[in-house]
Amino acid sequence: MITVETIALSTMVSNSLVMPLLLRGKSRLTHRDDAAGLVLGIRRAAIVLILLLGYAYFRLTGGGRGLASIGLVSFAAVAQFAPAILGGLFWKNGTRWGVLVGLVAGFVMWAYTLLLPSFAESGLLPVSFLDEGPFGIWLLRPQQLFGLTGLDPVSHAMFWSALVNIGGYVTVSLVVRPSAAERAQAVQFVDILAEPVGERRWQARTTVGALQMMLERFLGREGAERVVRSYSGTMPESPEAAASPDLIHHAEAQLSGSVGAASARLVVDALVGEEQIRPDEVMEMIGEASQRVELIRQRLEFLYDATSAIGTTLDVTHTAEELTQAAVPRFADYVTVDLAEPVLRGDEPGMNGSVSGGGTRMRRAAVGGIREDVPFFSLGELITFVPSSPTARTVESGQAILVPRLRDSPGWQEVDQARAQRILDFGIHSLITAPLPARGVLLGVANFWRADGSDPFEQDDLSLAAELAAHAAVSLDNARRYTREHGMAVALQRSLLPRALPEQNAVDVAYRYLPAQEGVGGDWFDVIPLPGARVALVMGDVVGHGLHAAATMGRLRTAVHNFSSLDPPPDELLGHLDELVTLTDQEAAAAGSETTITGATCLYAIYDSVSRSCAIARAGHPAPALAHPDGTVEFLDVPSGLPLGIGGLPFESIELRLPEGSRLVLFTDGLIERRGQDIDIGLRLLRETLSGADQSPEQTCDAVLDALLPEVQSDDIALLVARTRVLGAGQIAEWDVESDPAAVHRVRAAVSARLVEWGLESLADTTELILSELITNAMRYGVGPIKVRLLHDRLLTCEVYDRSLTSPHLRYAATMDEGGRGLFLVAQLTARWGTRYTEDGKVIWAEQAVPGTPGS
Numbered sequence: 001m002i003t004v005e006t007i008a009l010s011t012m013v014s015n016s017l018v019m020p021l022l023l024r025g026k027s028r029l030t031h032r033d034d035a036a037g038l039v040l041g042i043r044r045a046a047i048v049l050i051l052l053l054g055y056a057y058f059r060l061t062g063g064g065r066g067l068a069s070i071g072l073v074s075f076a077a078v079a080q081f082a083p084a085i086l087g088g089l090f091w092k093n094g095t096r097w098g099v100l101v102g103l104v105a106g107f108v109m110w111a112y113t114l115l116l117p118s119f120a121e122s123g124l125l126p127v128s129f130l131d132e133g134p135f136g137i138w139l140l141r142p143q144q145l146f147g148l149t150g151l152d153p154v155s156h157a158m159f160w161s162a163l164v165n166i167g168g169y170v171t172v173s174l175v176v177r178p179s180a181a182e183r184a185q186a187v188q189f190v191d192i193l194a195e196p197v198g199e200r201r202w203q204a205r206t207t208v209g210a211l212q213m214m215l216e217r218f219l220g221r222e223g224a225e226r227v228v229r230s231y232s233g234t235m236p237e238s239p240e241a242a243a244s245p246d247l248i249h250h251a252e253a254q255l256s257g258s259v260g261a262a263s264a265r266l267v268v269d270a271l272v273g274e275e276q277i278r279p280d281e282v283m284e285m286i287g288e289a290s291q292r293v294e295l296i297r298q299r300l301e302f303l304y305d306a307t308s309a310i311g312t313t314l315d316v317t318h319t320a321e322e323l324t325q326a327a328v329p330r331f332a333d334y335v336t337v338d339l340a341e342p343v344l345r346g347d348e349p350g351m352n353g354s355v356s357g358g359g360t361r362m363r364r365a366a367v368g369g370i371r372e373d374v375p376f377f378s379l380g381e382l383i384t385f386v387p388s389s390p391t392a393r394t395v396e397s398g399q400a401i402l403v404p405r406l407r408d409s410p411g412w413q414e415v416d417q418a419r420a421q422r423i424l425d426f427g428i429h430s431l432i433t434a435p436l437p438a439r440g441v442l443l444g445v446a447n448f449w450r451a452d453g454s455d456p457f458e459q460d461d462l463s464l465a466a467e468l469a470a471h472a473a474v475s476l477d478n479a480r481r482y483t484r485e486h487g488m489a490v491a492l493q494r495s496l497l498p499r500a501l502p503e504q505n506a507v508d509v510a511y512r513y514l515p516a517q518e519g520v521g522g523d524w525f526d527v528i529p530l531p532g533a534r535v536a537l538v539m540g541d542v543v544g545h546g547l548h549a550a551a552t553m554g555r556l557r558t559a560v561h562n563f564s565s566l567d568p569p570p571d572e573l574l575g576h577l578d579e580l581v582t583l584t585d586q587e588a589a590a591a592g593s594e595t596t597i598t599g600a601t602c603l604y605a606i607y608d609s610v611s612r613s614c615a616i617a618r619a620g621h622p623a624p625a626l627a628h629p630d631g632t633v634e635f636l637d638v639p640s641g642l643p644l645g646i647g648g649l650p651f652e653s654i655e656l657r658l659p660e661g662s663r664l665v666l667f668t669d670g671l672i673e674r675r676g677q678d679i680d681i682g683l684r685l686l687r688e689t690l691s692g693a694d695q696s697p698e699q700t701c702d703a704v705l706d707a708l709l710p711e712v713q714s715d716d717i718a719l720l721v722a723r724t725r726v727l728g729a730g731q732i733a734e735w736d737v738e739s740d741p742a743a744v745h746r747v748r749a750a751v752s753a754r755l756v757e758w759g760l761e762s763l764a765d766t767t768e769l770i771l772s773e774l775i776t777n778a779m780r781y782g783v784g785p786i787k788v789r790l791l792h793d794r795l796l797t798c799e800v801y802d803r804s805l806t807s808p809h810l811r812y813a814a815t816m817d818e819g820g821r822g823l824f825l826v827a828q829l830t831a832r833w834g835t836r837y838t839e840d841g842k843v844i845w846a847e848q849a850v851p852g853t854p855g856s
Contacts, residue, residue: 208243331448333370334368537666
């Protein structure tokens with residue numbers, strides 16, 4: 001640390017203090033031929049001087065200070081140059097006097113708070129200086145200045161020295177106005193947006209030979225040759241040739257690396273000398289600079305406004321339209337945007353800068369201008385650009401291309417000569433084509449056109465058009481990527497939702513599903529036929545948007561299907577679903593995944609068309625609406641329950657009887673909730689819409705969406721309307737069965753007779769066999785009383801009730817087994833069979849297809 005700081009201090013002293021003083025004083029030392037040796041000698045002397053000062057400090061403090069302590073003290077000294085250096089780079093109002101005052105104040109405070117206390121600790125100063133402060137002033141104690149405590153001595157000294165250093169620098173710079181030379185130099189370092197005047201900067205009065213001799217004096221022959229070789233301009237061959245301003249600037253920049261910027265400026269000033277400029281030239285230079293600055297300001301303001309207006313949505317076409325609106329009329333009279341066809345679909349463009357022999361094909365995505373009757377290619381038209389056209393050359397090179405005079409560009413006219421002539425006759429005369437690159441791929445091309453009344457595009461306009469197009473390309477690519485992900489999520493979600501409603505006669509059903517415009521959510525619904533002329537209606541909502549929400553929705557829908565096959569009541573099914581969500585989230589957390597399912601909502605209802613009963617339970621989902629046949633509407637008071645995955649409380653269900661023709665309306669929160677609007681407003685609109693009687697489910701869905709669909713849909717909307725039906729009394733047959741094997745024969749005869757009445761004689765034999773097996777099984781293993789029920793609906797359903805809770809299981813009987821074949825026969829003769837539990841027992845059911853119905 002000591003070595004580094006010694007070299008740093010010596011360089012600062014020699015470059016910023018000693019050399020400028022010698023050069024300003026025109027010392028004879030600076031006129032020697034070996035000026036490089038002088039610079040080296042000054043630095044060595046500075047190093048020796050600083051080391052001697054460090055040694056003196058070490059001896060004066062009694063040798064108690066370690067090298068690390070001395071390094072920290074010297075580091076605090078070096079830090080005094082930081083405000084001046086940073087101010088010179090980033091603040092153009094700083095002055096030389098401000099720097100000097102700040103440095104002096106900083107070094108004084110450094111000595112007072114860090115150097116003098118070390119002398120006091122070594123006995124060179126009284127100890128009271130530390131404990132009581134000078135003259136007994138308590139607030140001036142050097143290591144607790146103005147009562148500041150809690151810092152180590154170095155940090156304490158750094159804080160106060162930096163404070164007075166910066167304060168002095170800023171205060172004096174604000175009070176003392178900078179000179180013209182200081183302002184000009186500040187512009188060069190600080191204001192990167194202002195451009196130097198260039199040729200008018202130096203009035204050169206030196207030759208190449210004199211400039212090279214000056215470089216050899218300070219850098220040596222090899223160093224001077226390196227400077228000449230590094231010059232990027234044309235080097236005059238003759239030493240007597242006048243040195244160009246650029247060469248002088250180059251020499252000054254290279255020299256400043258060895259002797260410092262201030263010394264280099266003094267050396268070049270002494271060599272070149274500045275010619276007095278006439279007042280009229282000064283005014284001309286000021287006018288030119290002002291115009292240039294104003295032009296740059298206008299362009300920066302335009303770019304700021306344009307970039308703020310482009311990319312407000314994640315729609316590719318709308319983003320292209322925003323580009324045309326931002327550029328007209330401030331930069332161009334007309335703008336057209338042509339994109340590769342895959343970009344409009346959200347796919348990779350497949351344009352890597354190569355142009356085939358047949359040209360480049362792109363589709364017009366946006367057109368904008370000061371007039372609408374311009375004869376460009378129409379919106380949506382597929383355009384083939386020949387290889388010689390500016391658009392194709394832009395695609396091939398990846399660079400913006402300027403066509404200042406369209407009449408002189410035959411390549412542009414070859415795309416469509418007749419249309420090109422109409423465009424020229426319309427008054428359009430100048431064009432810039434700018435590529436739309438983003439993340440390594442080329443999305444398309446933006447074309448900027450100017451017409452009569454506007455100046456032709458110039459070379460300076462190319463960079464502005466390219467920057468505007470580059471920003472628009474990033475927004476277009478964001479929209480393209482979103483379009484692709486959105487399309488994938490929509491496709492996934494639609495594939496996981498019911499593609500067609502299942503066949504069942506318990507309810508008439510209609511549904512609507514509308515994905516969000518800006519991110520697919522996890523809303524879903526289902527209609528699940530259940531045995532016994534019943535149906536399950538399901539509505540759910542998953543937290544979040546995107547592919548994860550769609551995939552989660554599919555998992556929950558599959559789980560509900562599996563649980564419904566067990567035919568539990570709604571509250572038990574939601575309990576199983578809640579346990580599954582909790583277990584899934586625990587597994588995800590253990591694997592380090594941050595995506596969860598917790599918070600999803602679900603509503604599950606079972607409607608029985610025989611008894612007209614409807615059991616409903618919900619887990620955090622909005623309560624369903626019930627529209628009675630007379631037009632009255634109510635929102636059912638179903639216990640809410642917590643969302644899935646939270647756990648802690650069991651779910652509750654309610655059971656009610658619904659009149660025939662009632663409409664049960666299930667929906668997600670996207671239908672009734674709006675940002676900044678009370679949810680009661682949405683519920684009121686829904687109630688008013690459903691109040692109309694004699695509406696079919698399809699008409700109900702249309703009316704609800706017409707009334708509640710927002711202009712900007714920010715969330716998914718799922719709507720399910722089920723109008724209840726009732727199985728007629730003539731389609732139901734019931735018998736009580738005594739616990740006597742002889743009763744089986746009587747039931748079989750009664751069943752056969754009823755099947756004849758229903759016109760189902762062809763099913764009599766199989767039905768008798770099925771009922772014989774089920775009744776015998778109930779008598780043998782169940783608990784009476786036993787009841788038999790036949791339901792003639794889309795299917796013929798046989799049901800046997802008993803009060804036992806044991807469920808029969810299908811098994812394969814061995815060759816010598818006397819039993820075990822009954823349920824096997826039932827399974828072979830029916831479409832499906834199963835068991836469901838009731839409050840006081842169980843029901844074994846079996847379904848057969850009815851002749852004449854689909855699938856029979």
